[in-house]
Amino acid sequence: MYNKFTLxxxxxxxxxxxxxxxxxxxxxxxxxxxxxxxxxxxxGYDDSFRDLDNIGVFSALLIAPVLEELIFRGYLTGYRKHFLLIIPQIIIMLIIFYNYFIIVSLISTFLIFLFYYDKKRTEDLISNQLLYFSIFFTSILFSLIHYENFQIDSFYFSLMLSLIAFLPGALYLAYVRFKGGLIYSTITHFLMNLSILTINEIIY
Incomplete structure (x- = not known):
């Protein structure tokens, strides 16, 4: 299996x-x-403190790190008993991408199938394969829900840009969450948002 560190x-x-x-x-x-x-x-990629009101800053530095870590990475413990906390993600995906209900449903069904198939082989922990697949799935979904950050007309182009902009950071936060814990990933998420807003304030 894999080794876990605590915060x-x-x-x-x-x-x-x-x-x-x-x-x-x-x-x-x-x-x-x-x-x-x-x-x-x-x-839409160069937002800084001057572009946001007080609510926007509060959301970027507190609400987003807490809620997004809970929803998108809360279940990434490696333990089977936590895995089905992925369901809120599936619901969010169905709401946001309702025009692609069939595709989303197929992906979701596949994930649940993997979970129950995996259950036959292990007791308390999910397998490495399911863990890595879950991290990749979660990171892609986290990236895609930010597509409205980019002010362009093409839906598919905005999805591609979302992957370019957010996927590396999402994978990094998933790594931090699994190795360090949810509090650590939330703090890191806060620091990332703070750093980007601050640097944008300086260079743009």
Whole structure:
């Protein structure tokens, strides 16, 4: 199986790797994804404190980190008893992408099938394969729900841009959540949003 770390137990290798990935995400944001958006003259990626009202800042720094971590990564413990907490994600996906009900339903059915098939092989923990698939699924969904951040007319292009902008960060937060815990991923999510708003305030 896999090893789990808990928050603040002095695991310096995890803290160091988290910090390195954090810096990598910021570099990726400003040297890869942002230049792509600038090339296509897309708006919505450069929000800073001056662009948000008090409610917007409160949402970005507190509400979003707490709710998004609970909904999208709360179940990523590796334990079977927590896995079905993925259902709220499926419901959100059905609501947002209602025009693609059949596709979403098929994906959701496949996930539930994997869970029950996996149950035949392990008792308390899900398998590595199901864990990795769940992390990838959750990260893609987390990325796609941000498609309205980009002010463009093409729905499919906005989905693609959402993957470009958010998928690396989503995978990173899933890693932090699994290795460190939900509190750690929530704090990291807050710091990421704070860093991006602050840097945007300086450079844009």
């Amino acid at each position: 603040f137990q002095g695991n310096t290798s995890f803290i160091l790797s988290s910090f390195i990935f954090y810096i990598f995400i910021l570099i990726y944001t400003y040297f890869v994804s942002d230049p792509i958006f600038q090339f296509y003259e897309i708006e």
